Amino acid sequence: MTSHRPSAVIVMAAGQGTRMKSATPKVLHEIGGRSLVGHAVVTARALAPEHLVVVVGTGREQVEAHLAAVDPDVRTAVQEQQLGTGDAVRAGLTAVPEGFDGTVVVTSGDVPLLTAETLLELTAEHDKQGNAVTVLTARVPDPTGYGRILPGPDGTVAGIVEHKDATAEQRQIDEINAGIYAFDAATLRDGLSRLTTDNAQGELYLTDVLAIARGDGKRVGAFVTEDAMQTEGVNDRVQLATLRAELNRRTLDALMRSGVTVVDPSTTWVDQTVQLEPDVTLLPNTQLHGATTVAAGATIGPDTTLTDVQVGEGATIIRTHGSGAQIGARASVGPFAYLRPGTSLGVKGKIGTFVETKNAAIAAGAKVPHLTYAGDATIGEGANIGAGTIFANYDGVNKHHTTVGRSSFVGSNSVLVAPVDIADGAYIAAGSAIDQPVAPGEIAIARGRQRNIKGWVARRRAGTTTAKAAEEALADASGDTGEKA
Ligand code: UD1
Ligand code: MG
Numbered sequence: 001m002t003s004h005r006p007s008a009v010i011v012m013a014a015g016q017g018t019r020m021k022s023a024t025p026k027v028l029h030e031i032g033g034r035s036l037v038g039h040a041v042v043t044a045r046a047l048a049p050e051h052l053v054v055v056v057g058t059g060r061e062q063v064e065a066h067l068a069a070v071d072p073d074v075r076t077a078v079q080e081q082q083l084g085t086g087d088a089v090r091a092g093l094t095a096v097p098e099g100f101d102g103t104v105v106v107t108s109g110d111v112p113l114l115t116a117e118t119l120l121e122l123t124a125e126h127d128k129q130g131n132a133v134t135v136l137t138a139r140v141p142d143p144t145g146y147g148r149i150l151p152g153p154d155g156t157v158a159g160i161v162e163h164k165d166a167t168a169e170q171r172q173i174d175e176i177n178a179g180i181y182a183f184d185a186a187t188l189r190d191g192l193s194r195l196t197t198d199n200a201q202g203e204l205y206l207t208d209v210l211a212i213a214r215g216d217g218k219r220v221g222a223f224v225t226e227d228a229m230q231t232e233g234v235n236d237r238v239q240l241a242t243l244r245a246e247l248n249r250r251t252l253d254a255l256m257r258s259g260v261t262v263v264d265p266s267t268t269w270v271d272q273t274v275q276l277e278p279d280v281t282l283l284p285n286t287q288l289h290g291a292t293t294v295a296a297g298a299t300i301g302p303d304t305t306l307t308d309v310q311v312g313e314g315a316t317i318i319r320t321h322g323s324g325a326q327i328g329a330r331a332s333v334g335p336f337a338y339l340r341p342g343t344s345l346g347v348k349g350k351i352g353t354f355v356e357t358k359n360a361a362i363a364a365g366a367k368v369p370h371l372t373y374a375g376d377a378t379i380g381e382g383a384n385i386g387a388g389t390i391f392a393n394y395d396g397v398n399k400h401h402t403t404v405g406r407s408s409f410v411g412s413n414s415v416l417v418a419p420v421d422i423a424d425g426a427y428i429a430a431g432s433a434i435d436q437p438v439a440p441g442e443i444a445i446a447r448g449r450q451r452n453i454k455g456w457v458a459r460r461r462a463g464t465t466t467a468k469a470a471e472e473a474l475a476d477a478s479g480d481t482g483e484k485a
Pocket of ligand 1: 012013014015016055079081082083084085086087088108109110145146147148160162176177178179204205206207233
């Protein structure tokens with residue numbers, strides 16, 4: 001726990017996000033495997049605040065439901081009307097006990113690259129300087145649209161002027177307000193109670209609290225970050241894409257520095273929630289999402305998308321689409337495999353080409369190499385499932401289970417009609433339709449018996465090239481027989 005632990009973090013997320021042109025509230029749009037507000041909450045959590053409050057308004061029900069799912073301990077406060085950032089924080093304060101003191105950190109729900117480290121630096125600086133307010137700032141080449149930092153004496157801050165309210169001279173200032181602050185709680189409460197809407201946008205500006213505090217003789221400071229990208233907000237889908245790419249680039253950089261090989265960073269996408277061990281190799285066009293984990297020495301890709309998949313040490317997954325699956329150490333999957341939820345593959349197992357699996361437990365060393373659907377199945381250790389085998393799990397109403405025992409062998413192009421049980425050490429003849437149990441050591445043959453009709457081609461296909469070939473072959477055969485006789 002940090003010694004600069006704030007009493008509360010308030011995340012402003014009530015705004016409309018008009019420029020997204022979306023039925024989905026802006027803060028629920030995703031980058032890097034988390035919603036924008038999800039990033040804000042994860043970052044805020046790193047400060048271990050006593051209270052974590054998200055101010056909701058636009059799309060309130062949706063945002064609240066989402067927050068309850070990602071962090072049930074988050075409190076929400078409703079801002080009925082978007083009257084400005086000052087009003088948003090005032091709403092946020094209604095969700096924390098009246099009269100509490102300490103530091104209140106305020107952030108935005110649309111600044112996804114902000115890191116916990118930067119917030120920790122901000123609160124550390126706030127405490128070190130003994131400030132009443134500390135604002136996170138950055139120097140940017142184009143400050144248009146942002147609030148500008150008005151300098152005070154001795155490196156302090158006199159106030160913030162919004163772009164729309166700024167004079168031509170003030171607009172020359174390139175140090176911008178990131179919209180992220182540490183406030184002394186009493187200073188914040190007092191400042192908010194004194195805000196007016198006497199400005200270009202007719203809003204209650206949170207930024208005015210700084211000049212108010214300063215006017216009361218309190219110390220107001222800035223913490224300048226060198227990493228301006230961390231302060232960038234998402235207002236439209238162009239910025240969403242820009243920050244998504246930047247976040248991914250940062251994620252991949254960190255992974256490569258930790259020992260992961262990324263062959264083509266420009267086509268590789270890894271969510272923040274994914275964990276990769278050293279000596280994992282990611283080949284081009286790989287996307288890893290959700291709770292995916294990959295153990296040391298495994299190779300993923302090319303052209304592979306995995307969501308919530310756990311991959312064991314040294315496994316290989318080629319051109320595969322998978323979700324909710326567990327792949328054992330040194331197992332191999334693909335190319336062209338489709339792993340659906342509930343798939344597990346044991347150590348050194350194989351799920352091969354054009355194979356779809358669902359709710360299928362495939363034990364160590366078992367092989368499902370080609371053209372198979374394995375749904376609702378248990379496949380024993382070392383079993384071999386022949387090419388084109390279908391586990392027919394659905395009777396049109398219910399799903400049923402199939403078991404194939406240890407070291408059993410299912411011949412190609414068989415249909416296993418569930419529910420059915422094939423014991424350990426059994427064989428299924430190729431082309432069988434199996435709907436009865438098979439005991440250990442048995443072979444089950446369930447197909448029409450082969451019947452050959454002599455002379456059929458000559459009688460029914462006379463004059464064809466087939467008939468001619470048959471005639472020649474038969475003549476040769478009788479000739480051979482003649483010579484030998
Ligand atoms: C704000 C700052 C500006 C700063 C910029 C950084 C003010 C007055 N200005 O401007 O100095 O440079 O952020 O990005 O604070 N929100 C609410 N309720 C409201 C209004 C806003 O919850 O009534 C939320 C928004 O959802 C957003 C955040 O507050 O997450 C910032 O609001 P926004 O309207 O984007 O402020 P800016 O005009 O960008
Ligand atoms: Mg903004």
